Amino acid sequence: MKKLINNPDKYVDEVLEGMALTYPDIYAIGGATGRMLHRVTPAQDKVGVVSGGGFGHIPVFAGYIGEGFLDACAVGDVFASPDMNPMLESIKFADKGKGVLCIVANYGGDRMNFDMACEMAEMDDIEAIKVIVADDVASASKEEAKKRRGVAGFVYVSKIAGAAAAKGYTLSQVADVAQKASDNCRSIGVALSSCTVPQAGKPTFVIAEDEIEIGMGIHGEPGVGRSKIGTVDETVDKMLSHLLADRPAQAGDRMAILVNGLGGTPIEELYLILRRAKAQLEDVGVKLEHIRVGNYATSMEMAGASITLMQLDDELETLLTADAVCPFWEN
Amino acid sequence: MSFTTKSIQNTISEIQQVVDPIGAELNELDGRLGDGDLGVTMINGFNNMKSIIDDMPEDLGQALFSAAKAMTAVSGSSFGTLMATALMAAGKATKGREAAEWSEVPELLQLAQDAMISRGGASLGDKTLLDSLDAVIKATTGINDPEEMQKAASNAAKEALAEFINKPNKIGRARVYAEKSIGLEDPGMVAICRLVDAIPAK
Structure with a gap:
């Protein structure tokens, strides 16, 4: 292995620090385990938009935090889903009383953990729903399109959902247009x-x-x-x-x-x-x-x-x- | 006496005290068929749940949810996720209440069972912890006394383990070794036996 890194176990956390230091007006590290990246200035009075997933795909996922994009994002280890807790932290950070859309790339761990985070949020009376991105045509046939992996289409879906939320769409409207983007x-x-x-x-x-x-x-x-x-x-x-x-x-x-x-x-x-x-x-x-x-x-x-x-x-x-x-x- | 947050706290404390030897046994069993992390998941999960029991709310549902959170925070393994799923399913059904009747426990287990099936994709008969849980639910339905209930559950879990030992695993990593799994105890089913035996019967 030939990489400019320190301890592999600290790799993700140190990269996140670097991102927050480079863009101090946009990214802030939060959450109990430091695995939620969120906007420095929380948005007000709009539907929240969050995501989460394994690391090693920058800018996907956490890089797409910003105005007109994601409000917060849960960060896992390299190529491994985060657990449910930073997902729930992201949902809570993004919730301004209008609900939260979770944009989830179609991988088993990400889906299962976001399912749990949404259920947890419901216990706190936060409405959180998922839109799945499954755009990789090589990963399953047309008949099994629901099984496809989520790849770069995530960028478009996040942009569309973030812009819709910023324009004042309701949660179901943001979810619908994000789903349309994903389907397209x-x-x-x-x-x-x-x-x-x-x-x-x-x-x-x-x-x-x-x-x-x-x-x-x-x-x-x-x-x-x-x-x-x-x-x-x-x-x-x-x-x-x-x-x-x-x-x-x-x-x-x-x-x-x-x-x-x-x-x-x-x-x-x-x-x-x-x-x-x-x-x-x-x-x-x-x-x-x-x-x-x-x-x-x-x-x-x-x-x-x-x-x-x-x-x-x-x-x-x-x-x-x-x-x-x-x-x-x-x- | 009814089922309250206090019951959950006691159960977690009692199991946590004996989880180290249980975990060691499960790691060894799991190493033969799976990835050998089942015991670690149990040990870390119960240690972390123990560390938060003093902060558990009186609301039964919220208390079960806080246990689920503690479980997921230490383990991304499928067993940990399924345990958390089970706790959350029971938590949803008891949200807003501070006590449940003991006779409701089998119904809560049934909800937990349904949620684990839906999330994990396993079916009854696949030789998983679900088969043990199914036996426990059947054996405890209609019982109102916690001591009697625990005895029935303990017997049912052991009978299920014996019944399935000569069947093949049909799901998960062990499925790859389906033939090899015949004659071996399923680690998840053993886990249910040990957990039921460790529950304080009061």
Whole structure:
């Protein structure tokens, strides 16, 4: 293991400290065990929006705290769900009497613990409900879409829910529009190299120097198959074919595209991905109305990228482009 | 005498005093089929619940919820999560009350059982703690005296353990070793036996 770290057991807490020191007006560390990150200035008079999940995906999850985004977030260990307690702390922090929406990426531990946190909140007369993000088309068939893993689509769902809450939507309205965003998202990734969890000390999986794996998950879960690496255009075409097979594009469809780096890929290569994807999508008549390229949902030092498409309507577009104050989202 | 926060405090205190040897036994059993952390979960869970009993509210539901919180704070293992789920299900049903009749306990266990099935995905017959709990519920329904209830529960848990020893595990990590699990006691079922025996019968 070759990393700029101290004690692996303190890795998460020390990174959180670094984030709070870098953005002292936005992030504050809270909770009994220091595993709740929250806004420095709590919002008032709106529906709360929170999330939580394993660490090692910065900016996902806690990085998306900010005005027009999340109010608070529970932080687990690297690639491991937080327990229920910081989730409950996040819900309580975010509750201003109008209820709280929990945006949960579709992993067993995250779901089960958020279920418990929502039940606990109910005992304190706080209404807390979940929206599940399950956008990774490679992780289950269309028939079993509910079993799909949540990946970079989380970023869009958080932005939409955060903007809706800031505009004064009620809890059920925020949940509905977040669900719509989630339903409209499709993602697929490609991995070129593995990553090492500090507490494990060894690479999570092994992949040959000349191989790529399409559809690999952000913790190294198996994808749809390995192949020899080709040109970036060929790889993008394969990724798009999976996305468009799952949800065929119609001429005139309006979409947002997120070309996301997994942590170990130069931004230059991400621009190459965007270049090809835009040409191919426009070729079938899709209008790309909102383009983002960068590291939005990572997997430690894994090399690779993902493409997320979100079908837009007027409401989603308004919320997606609404102002937000978050270090990882430029307006 | 009825079932109150005091009963919960006593139960946690008594079990905590004997949890170390129980935990050691469960770790060993679990190491043969699972990941060997069942005993650790029990020990850490009961130690942490013990540390908060003085702050437990009179409200039965809130007291059960505070126990669930203490359980989840030390363990992310599936057994810890299921224990917390059980405590919360019983807590929801008793929110706002300071006492329940002993005869209601089997109903509370049934609610706990239902919640664990729904959260954990196991079914009756899979050779898990649910099969022990099912036997306990059946044996204690209709009994009003806590001492008599504990005896019935203790016998039922032991009978369930014996009944399932020669069946295969059908869920969880042990399922991978389904054949190997035949003839072995399920660690979760043993846990129920030991817990029931450690409950003070007053």
